[in-house]
Amino acid sequence: MKRNVGRIDAIVRVIAGIVLAGIGLLAGVSVVSVPIVSALGVGILAVVLIVEGATRRCLLYRMLGIDRCPVE
Numbered sequence: 001m002k003r004n005v006g007r008i009d010a011i012v013r014v015i016a017g018i019v020l021a022g023i024g025l026l027a028g029v030s031v032v033s034v035p036i037v038s039a040l041g042v043g044i045l046a047v048v049l050i051v052e053g054a055t056r057r058c059l060l061y062r063m064l065g066i067d068r069c070p071v072e
Helices: 007-028 036-055 059-064
Strands: none
Touching: 007 036
16 A cells, blocks of 8 residues: 655654553553543554554545655
């Protein structure tokens, strides 16, 4: 599968994923009070964003026919 996420979009995804992972960890150790399902959901979303940013491939973009990656 070819890349379909641009460089800036990838950087934003990785940063957002790291922030969400931190929030998920804080919720997991009960520093932040949220339901456990929410903490698990935030953690899964963080992993997805980090993987998409690192690989520069987004399945949702692919299904919608969006290509934000400039020709390399």
